[in-house]
Amino acid sequence: MALTLFRGIQTRPLLPYSYAFSARKHVIFCSMQSTQAETSMKTKQQAPSNFTETARAKAVEKVLKDYEAIIGIETHVQLSTTTKAFCSCAYNYGSQPNSCICPVCMGLPGALPVLNSKVIKCAVMLGLALNCKLSMSSKFDRKQYFYPDLPKGYQISQFDIPIATDGFIDIDLPLEFGGGHRRFGITRVHMEEDAGKLLHTGSGSYSQVDLNRAGVPLLEIVSEPDMRTGIEAAEYAAELQRVVRYLGVSNGNMQEGSLRCDVNVSIRPIGQVEFGTKVEIKNLNSFSAMSRAIDFEIARQAELYNQGKDDEVVQETRLWEEGSQKTVTMRKKEGLADYRYFPEPDLPEVILTEEYVNDIRDSLPELPEMKRRRYEEMGLTMQDVLFLANDVNVAEFFDATIAKVSDIKLAANWIMGDIAAYMKNEKLTINEIKLSPQELSELIGSIKSGTISGKIGKEILLELMKKGGTVKGLIEEKDLVQIVDPAEIEKIIDKVIANNPKQLEQYRGGKTKLQGFFAGQVMKESKGKANPGILNKILLEKLNAKS
Amino acid sequence: NYRPPFDATAVKKLKESGAIIVGKTNLDEFGMGSTTEGSAYQVTANPWNLECVPGGSSGGSAAAVSARQCVVSLGSDTGGSVRQPASFCGVVGLKPTYGRVSRYGLVAYASSLDVIGCFGSSVADAGLLLQAICGHDKLDATSSKREVNDFTSQFISKDYFESQPLKGLRVGVISETLGDGVDQEVISSIRGAISHLEELGCTVSLPSFSLGLPAYYVLASSESSSNLSRYDGVRYGNQIASDELSSLYGGSRANGFGPEVKRRILMGTYALSAGYYDAYYKRAQQVRTVVKKSFKAALDSHDILISPAAPSAAYKIGEKKNDPLAMYAGDIMTVNVNLAGLPALVLPCGFVKDGTTSLPVGFQMIGAAFDEEKLLRVGHIFEQTLQGHSFIPPLIADEFKS
Numbered sequence: 001m002a003l004t005l006f007r008g009i010q011t012r013p014l015l016p017y018s019y020a021f022s023a024r025k026h027v028i029f030c031s032m033q034s035t036q037a038e039t040s041m042k043t044k045q046q047a048p049s050n051f052t053e054t055a056r057a058k059a060v061e062k063v064l065k066d067y068e069a070i071i072g073i074e075t076h077v078q079l080s081t082t083t084k085a086f087c088s089c090a091y092n093y094g095s096q097p098n099s100c101i102c103p104v105c106m107g108l109p110g111a112l113p114v115l116n117s118k119v120i121k122c123a124v125m126l127g128l129a130l131n132c133k134l135s136m137s138s139k140f141d142r143k144q145y146f147y148p149d150l151p152k153g154y155q156i157s158q159f160d161i162p163i164a165t166d167g168f169i170d171i172d173l174p175l176e177f178g179g180g181h182r183r184f185g186i187t188r189v190h191m192e193e194d195a196g197k198l199l200h201t202g203s204g205s206y207s208q209v210d211l212n213r214a215g216v217p218l219l220e221i222v223s224e225p226d227m228r229t230g231i232e233a234a235e236y237a238a239e240l241q242r243v244v245r246y247l248g249v250s251n252g253n254m255q256e257g258s259l260r261c262d263v264n265v266s267i268r269p270i271g272q273v274e275f276g277t278k279v280e281i282k283n284l285n286s287f288s289a290m291s292r293a294i295d296f297e298i299a300r301q302a303e304l305y306n307q308g309k310d311d312e313v314v315q316e317t318r319l320w321e322e323g324s325q326k327t328v329t330m331r332k333k334e335g336l337a338d339y340r341y342f343p344e345p346d347l348p349e350v351i352l353t354e355e356y357v358n359d360i361r362d363s364l365p366e367l368p369e370m371k372r373r374r375y376e377e378m379g380l381t382m383q384d385v386l387f388l389a390n391d392v393n394v395a396e397f398f399d400a401t402i403a404k405v406s407d408i409k410l411a412a413n414w415i416m417g418d419i420a421a422y423m424k425n426e427k428l429t430i431n432e433i434k435l436s437p438q439e440l441s442e443l444i445g446s447i448k449s450g451t452i453s454g455k456i457g458k459e460i461l462l463e464l465m466k467k468g469g470t471v472k473g474l475i476e477e478k479d480l481v482q483i484v485d486p487a488e489i490e491k492i493i494d495k496v497i498a499n500n501p502k503q504l505e506q507y508r509g510g511k512t513k514l515q516g517f518f519a520g521q522v523m524k525e526s527k528g529k530a531n532p533g534i535l536n537k538i539l540l541e542k543l544n545a546k547s
Numbered sequence: 548n549y550r551p552p553f554d555a556t557a558v559k560k561l562k563e564s565g566a567i568i569v570g571k572t573n574l575d576e577f578g579m580g581s582t583t584e585g586s587a588y589q590v591t592a593n594p595w596n597l598e599c600v601p602g603g604s605s606g607g608s609a610a611a612v613s614a615r616q617c618v619v620s621l622g623s624d625t626g627g628s629v630r631q632p633a634s635f636c637g638v639v640g641l642k643p644t645y646g647r648v649s650r651y652g653l654v655a656y657a658s659s660l661d662v663i664g665c666f667g668s669s670v671a672d673a674g675l676l677l678q679a680i681c682g683h684d685k686l687d688a689t690s691s692k693r694e695v696n697d698f699t700s701q702f703i704s705k706d707y708f709e710s711q712p713l714k715g716l717r718v719g720v721i722s723e724t725l726g727d728g729v730d731q732e733v734i735s736s737i738r739g740a741i742s743h744l745e746e747l748g749c750t751v752s753l754p755s756f757s758l759g760l761p762a763y764y765v766l767a768s769s770e771s772s773s774n775l776s777r778y779d780g781v782r783y784g785n786q787i788a789s790d791e792l793s794s795l796y797g798g799s800r801a802n803g804f805g806p807e808v809k810r811r812i813l814m815g816t817y818a819l820s821a822g823y824y825d826a827y828y829k830r831a832q833q834v835r836t837v838v839k840k841s842f843k844a845a846l847d848s849h850d851i852l853i854s855p856a857a858p859s860a861a862y863k864i865g866e867k868k869n870d871p872l873a874m875y876a877g878d879i880m881t882v883n884v885n886l887a888g889l890p891a892l893v894l895p896c897g898f899v900k901d902g903t904t905s906l907p908v909g910f911q912m913i914g915a916a917f918d919e920e921k922l923l924r925v926g927h928i929f930e931q932t933l934q935g936h937s938f939i940p941p942l943i944a945d946e947f948k949s
Binding site: 103106107108109110111112113114115142144146147148151152153154209338340341342345346347348 | 549551552553555650651652653654655657658659685686687688689769770773776777778779781782783792796816819820821824828
C-alpha cells in the first residue's frame with residue numbers, strides 16, 4: 001500500500017505508473033484505494049501473491065524458466081542548467097517554438113560553441129554518485145548524421161573518452177516484487193547536446209522543426225547489460241531518477257522528456273554463453289511502460305525461438321505502443337550507423353583537477369542508497385525505508401523531524417500515513433503543506449509526554465497541514481490539553497454514572513459492553529480531553545464497585 | 548540570399564573602432580580554391596593583368612586593395628588563402644597566429660586551420676588592421692587569452708631607422724622552397740629579398756616539408772565535410788523541395804554547392820568514414836604534429852623563416868581550372884604554416900616578366916607563435932628600405948602620378 005501511495009506523491013505524480021499498477025493488480029489497488037482515506041497505519045507489508053495474476057506476468061515467468069533475459073538501458077538525462085550546453089540561451093520546457101534560440105544552437109554559419117562549465121560539474125557529480133572512474137582529461141567529438149532536428153548536421157558528444165566510466169548503482173527492489181538488493185554496472189557517463197524537435201502535421205504533407213531543445217545539455221548513462229527482468233529495469237531507471245533529483249542536476253521527468261530511457265533486450269537459453277540477438281525498444285514514457293515492454297519483448301522473442309523461428313528475431317529498433325500494449329517494428333538496423341566521429345576542433349580538452357573533483361565529492365548530498373542504509377540501521381522496516389528515501393524532500397522532512405524527537409517509528413508512521421494521504425488528496429508536495437518538520441516533532445513530543453491524547457493529536461495534525469500554526473498555539477487556542485488528573489476524571493465519571501442509572505443497572509446486570517457507552521459519555525463531557533487510559537481504569541473500578 | 552543576423556566579432560571590433568565598411572568582396576566558395584574561379588558569382592581579375600587570376604580564396608580582398616578600391620581588407624587563411632593572393636596581387640598579406648583573432652562569425656571551412664587575415668598596401672596598414680581585430684573573444688573557445696601587444700608603435704618613419712636596423716636578426720631560409728617545382732624568376736626575387744635583409748642566417752632544412760600538403764588536404768577536407776553539413780536548405784539557403792527527406796538534402800546540397808566544394812566534402816567524408824579514419828585523418832594529425840615540432844625547432848634557433856609565398860606568379864584564368872591537383876600543388880608554400888598555427892607575413896619583393904607585363908612576387912616570413920610584432924617590425928623595415936620597386940599596378944598608376 002505504501003508503495004502505491006509514494007508513487008503518487010512524487011513531485012510529478014507518476015500517474016501512468018499507478019494506473020499501470022491498477023491494470024496489473026487491480027484487486028489490490030481497489031482495496032488500497034478505499035483504505036487510502038483511512039489514517040490507519042496498520043501493517044503495510046505484503047508481497048502480494050497475485051503478482052502472477054495477469055497473463056503476461058505468467059507468460060514471462062514461464063519463459064524465464066528456460067531463458068535468461070539480458071537487459072541493458074541507455075538513459076538520457078536533461079540537465080536543468082540555467083543556459084544551454086554551448087550557448088547562453090535559456091531553455092524552458094513548453095515555450096513557443098523557436099523562441100529559445102540563437103546563432104550558436106541554430107547552427108548558423110560562423111557560430112561557434114562555448115562550453116557551459118556547469119555541465120562539467122553535473123557530469124562529475126553524477127559520475128561520482130554512480131561510483132565511476134572519472135577521466136581527468138576528456139574531449140568532445142562530433143557525431144555526424146543528417147536529420148532536420150540536428151541543425152549543424154552533427155551532435156557534439158563524447159565518443160572514445162567519456163568523462164566517467166566503470167561505475168555501479170545499488171537498488172532495492174520494491175517489496176511487492178519480493179524486495180531484495182541489486183547492484184547494476186554503469187558502463188559510461190558522457191556529456192552531449194540535445195537535438196531539436198520535429199512536429200509532424202496531421203496531413204503528413206510537411207513537418208516542422210522546433211529548435212528550442214537543440215543544444216540543451218544531456219548526460220547519457222549507459223548501463224551494463226545486468227538487468228534480468230522488467231522489474232529490475234524499471235527500478236534501475238527509478239533509482240537513476242532518484243539520484244538525479246537528489247543531486248539537483250535534473251528534474252528527471254519522463255513526461256517532459258528530461259529523463260529518457262531506451263532499452264535493449266535479448267534472451268538466451270539458460271546456460272548458454274553467447275548472447276541472443278539484441279532488440280532496442282524506444283518510446284517508453286514511464287517506468288511501468290518499461291517493465292511491460294520488456295515483459296512483452298521477452299515473451300515475443302521466446303515464442304519465436306520456441307517455434308524455431310530464430311531468424312525472425314532480428315537486430316532492430318521497436319517502438320512500444322502504449323495503446324495496444326505491444327512493441328512494433330520501427331526500422332531494421334542495417335548494421336551499425338557510421339557516425340564518422342572525430343574530435344571537436346572548436347572546443348578545448350576538458351581537464352579536471354584533483355581539487356575540483358574533491359570539492360565536488362565533499363559537497364555531494366546524502367544519496368538515496370546511503371539514506372536507505374542509514375534508515376535501515378535506525379531500525380525502520382524496509383517498507384518505511386523505501387517510502388521515506390524515495391523522494392528527497394520527504395526524506396529531508398523526515399530527517400528534520402527526527403532531529404528533535406526520538407520516536408522515529410512514530411514520525412515515519414505519521415508521514416507515511418496521515419500526511420501522505422493528505423498530500424495525495426490535496427495534490428500537494430511535502431514542501432507545499434503548511435506543516436513544518438519542527439511542528440511535527442513538537443506534536444509527537446506532546447503526545448508522548450501525555451500533554452494531549454493521540455486522538456487530539458490527529459485533529460491538530462490536520463489543522464497544522466491545512467493552516468499551519470504551532471502545536472502549542474493550537475493546544476492553547478482550543479483548550480486541548482489532556483486531562484490526566486485522576487481526581488478530575490473521577491469527578492466526571494461520577495457525574496456521568498449519576499446521570500445514567502439505567503445503564504449502570506444494565507451494566508451491573510451483565511451488559512459489560514456498556515463500558516464503551518460510559519467511556520463515550522465521559523469523553524463527551526470532557527470534550528475529548530480525558531486521558532483514555534486513566535479514564536477506563538477509574539471507570540472500570542467505579543462500574544464494578546459494589547454500589 | 549542568406550543575410551546573417553549577427554556581426555562577426557572581427558567586424559564588430561572594426562565598427563567599434565570607427566572603421567568604414569565599404570563592402571564585401573569576392574572569394575572562392577566557402578574558402579575552397581586558389582583563384583576565385585570557384586566563386587558562386589564571377590571570377591575576379593588580377594589588377595596587374597586582367598587575364599590572370601588574383602589568387603584565392605580571398606582573391607577579391609587582395610585585388611580590391613591592390614587596385615586601391617579600399618585601404619585595407621579582411622580575408623581568411625586556411626591553407627594560404629590570404630598569403631598567396633597577396634603575392635599574386637603585390638600587396639601585403641598578414642596571417643595571424645591561430646587563436647589571435649576570434650573566429651566567431653567566420654564561416655567555418657576547417658576549424659583547426661582557419662584564421663582571419665589582413666590585407667594592406669603597406670605593412671603598417673596591415674598591422675593597424677590586425678591591432679583592431681585581435682584579442683580574446685568569449686564567443687570563440689579557441690581564441691587565445693594571451694595579451695595583445697601594441698604592434699603599431701613600431702611603424703616609425705624610415706628616417707628614424709638606425710643604420711643597421713635588423714642587426715642580429717637570425718633568418719632561416721627553407722631550402723626546399725627554392726628548388727624543384729618553383730619558378731626560376733620567383734627564386735631570383737626571393738634571393739634578392741634575402742640579400743636585402745641586412746643580416747643573413749644560415750640555410751635551414753625542414754625535412755618534413757613535403758608531407759604537409761597531403762596532410763593539409765586530408766585534415767582540411769575532413770573538417771570541412773563536417774562544417775558544411777549544416778548547409779541543407781532546411782533553415783536557410785535554397786531548399787529544393789521534395790517528398791522524401793534524403794532527396795531534400797541531396798537536391799538542396801547538389802544544387803547549392805559548386806564542384807570544388809563537392810569534391811572536398813566527398814574527400815573529407817571518405818577520410819572520416821569507418822575503416823579509413825585511422826589511415827587518413829589520424830595519420831594526417833600525426834604528420835601535423837611532426838610539422839609543428841620541426842617549425843618549433845627551427846624557430847628556436849632562428850627569428851624568422853623565409854620562403855616564397857607561391858611557386859609561381861599569377862597564372863592565366865582558366866589555366867588550372869580543370870586540374871585540381873595542380874591547383875592544390877600551388878599551396879605547398881603556405882599550408883605548413885596553417886598546420887603549425889604560426890603567424891606569417893607576405894610582402895612583395897620583386898617581379899616576374901610575363902610577356903610585356905610584370906607580375907608581382909611576394910616572399911613569406913614565418914614567425915614563432917604569437918610573434919606578430921617581430922614579423923611586422925621586420926616587414927616594415929624591409930618594405931621601407933626596399934629600393935627600385937614600386938608595387939602599384941599599371942592599371943591605376945596614372946592616378947598616382949603626382
